[in-house]
Amino acid sequence: MRLIDADKAKAELLRIGEGIHAYDEYFNGIRIGYKRAAHSLVTIPTVEERKHGHWLTKKAWHVECSECHHVLEFICDVKKYCPNCGAKMDGESNE
């Protein structure tokens, strides 16, 4: 996935639409299409890029998130996400 600035995308679509002269219904339709596409960008849900990390073993029975350094008591199951910052624990470990 490639995250983009929706406000800049909207401004660009409006700029392109305004550059099309409505000589006839065909070109007016294209211009209206750009405007509708620009205004529909506000209806698209926002996503947040999730951090990726890995568990660091600092001392016996404890692991530390590589992203926020939150320490968890390591019991039997290693969690797939950090409960503190939400980082997905699929990153490369350098240990």
Ligand SMILES: [Zn+2]
């Ligand atoms: Zn974390």
